[in-house]
Amino acid sequence: MSDSGFLKPDAALPYCKGCGHAHVLRAIDAALDALELPARDLCVVTDIGCVGLADAQIDRPHTVHTTHGRSTAFATGIALADAVLGAGRLKTLVMIGDGGSMIGLNHLVFAASINADVTVVVHNNFLFGMTGGQHSAFSPMGFVTATTREGNRVPPLDLGALLAAARAPFVARAFATDGELPSILRRAIAHPGFAVVEVLELCTAHGSRRNPLGASRMKEIVAEAGYALGVLRDEERPHPLERAAEESAEEGGAPAAVATFTAKLDRRYGVVLAGTAGERVQSAATSLAKAALACGLHVSQKNDNPITQGSGFSLSELILSPHPIDYTGIETPDAVLVASDDGARELARSGTFSRCGEGTLVLADEGVALPNVAGDVRRAPLRAGAGAKGAAAAAVLWWVELTGAIDRAAVRG
């Protein structure tokens, strides 16, 4: 049973029997229990690989699952955004394997260099487990993997030494079965700034199937690689943003944001704007976001488009609110603005149309094919009147005119 809200009370860890990941998850859970960190103040960022299978077992903290090797970059962005825009109290915890650490090595180096408030737990089982047991940059000398059948001939990277050279203020290394691991993790998570804990562990499906990996052999591997164990560095150094804040305070502080225009909006309001890539859909949404900010509202904007960028749909989700926005999802949209058939198809595919309610205002170009949509559906010749590249902006202006939610002059300004 977890007090921290990290692991679900009935967590069923989805790993092979004997997998080191289970030890690490339980050690993190124990560390968080000891820290009594509120779940809402923790953001867990996981990577691709078996390590990411933990997602489904995490209970109450914020969670982000990222692309392979990029978890530390996402976490760095989250930590910086929290420091600048939020309360600065979010603790960001990365769970990444040795494969992901190899792929995204520079993200770790950069996070260490700028001293981002991120704790990185590297689950180092010396290989890529999920994809079939290929070697990584952290495979020991002589280690047999799916891609080093005769034994690895390249010396493993010493991650602790590498990140210490990047001036990481907290560096530790331990075995997954080490009884000290929860307290090392607790110190790392509590550390104000970048911390890395490299946990040496077994992949029973691939590592110990091809290599004799008992406890004594693991110690030999550590000795042969010249790895030090335990907490290797524990220092404090200022974060660049702290220095910037101090300099700003010395200069009288940053000027407070001033609302130039007014808004009638008295509640959180979700707008979805959809059209065709290359037709300035996201630019129109950004104009609306900036106008809402100028009216003193809080705003979030999420953009989406296919990987091809210049073809298919383009979509933006905006939340406008007189109150801080803690959740950026839109369950039932208050308004859906449809500038083209590409946009309509994506709204149908993603289920946005089916989530519309009786109170949803749907503003669509007159030529767009719409499915049956709940709400107040209105049509206008957006494309004929404003052209393909002006249709989204015309939809935004139409929405402003109809709702009066924000000062129209703010959009023009």
Ligand code: SF4
């Ligand atoms: S494949 Fe290896 S790393 Fe993945 S769950 Fe099984 S033992 Fe663990």
